[in-house]
Amino acid sequence: MKDLGVLKYFLGIEVARSSEGIFLSQRKYALDVLSESGMLGCKPIDTPMEQNHRLALVDDAPLSDPDRYRRLVGRLVYLSVTRPELSYAVHTLAQFLSAPMVPHWEAALRVLRYLKGSPGQGILLRSRNDLCLSAYCDSDWAACPTTRRSLSGYLVFLGCSLVSWKTKKQPTVSRSSAEAEYRSMAVTTCELKWLKSLLSSLGVLHSRPMRLFCDSQSALHIAKNPVFHDRTKHIEVDCHFVRDELLAHNLSTCYVPTGHQLADILTKALGRSQFSFLLRKLGIRDLHAPT
Structure with missing residues (x-):
């Protein structure tokens, strides 16, 4: 056995400590996902999924490379370990793994556009x-x-x-x-x-x-x-x-009240203002965001 010192990085999860608490994120992993998908230069977006989407009812052309879709969704599943706001989007996209269509791939790319805006976002475990x-x-x-x-x-x-x-x-x-x-x-x-x-x-x-x-x-x-x-x-x-x-x-x-129901972020696609409001309430932070 070896003492490797204070934990800083483990299985794609980055750990940062301060007097305020322990911060967990997957910034490098998120950037790797963006790089692999060729989306490092994409335009960021504020929400991971379009509000009032109808992905379950789409009838479009099947995706030419379904394995690429399955790999991307699989990587997003692991990314939700420190990104609870992705849970609903990942849950929705995972329902189409057997026969993904073009709109499903476009919805997955929208999640990547959201990640581009905040790759270092994570959860803070407070010391107090x-x-x-x-x-x-x-x-x-x-x-x-x-x-x-x-x-x-x-x-x-x-x-x-x-x-x-x-x-x-x-x-x-x-x-x-x-x-x-x-x-x-x-x-x-x-x-x-x-x-x-x-x-x-x-x-x-x-x-x-x-x-x-x-x-x-x-x-x-x-x-x-x-x-x-x-x-x-x-x-x-x-x-x-x-x-x-x-x-x-x-x-x-x-x-x-419904407007303060934090679990709403896990059950439906929200608009920009409500999504941002619930993120702040959940204590989700981005240490790399400009102040």
Whole structure:
């Protein structure tokens, strides 16, 4: 074994330390992706995906070199390790790996144009932290136009530092937006419980209830009020463990206005102003940006 000193670079992830905390980015990896794709000289853009896109419904010419598309999306998947704002775009592009078309390739190139504007962007793990877990969850009801399955997304914070995030299509079709939001709450509760257990194994005890923020009043009422359970029998029983966690005081649910729902960035393509606003709220920084 060798002591290689303080960690600075590992598997494409760059680590920078200061009194404020630890900053993680993949600047060199992002520049390598741009160079390989011939996009180093492209014009930057502010958002990774066009708002109100219809990529799932396009009927165009198939891509002449699908392997190039698959390789690019695969590299973007790894880039999302430190770039949570890419999760929705990568999730969308990965659905067309089997038969990509020209518009899908153009959408992937748009992500590269976004990377060109901020290759050094990453997440800051702050040194001053109360080590309390909280999460934001959201869903986009019937987001998939072909299967009508909803999209779930969550962000988990340890104190004020973002430590976990995910965008995933729900396994079944939800009959209402409230049901879709409730399923998203259930998935996020699972992640919170796992992280709480992980912290416990590291000697960090979490005695206070974990806060779960949701922008659906209906889903919050379903979780808190047992009367609503009679009206939601078509939801699988395992989803109702959210209420069990509330009764055990392991979890506390909170309402957050839709405009301040941080998980929106994981479930839909946003406009420039809202996208930039949520990036700042997530604590995502770019150490290489001009001041």
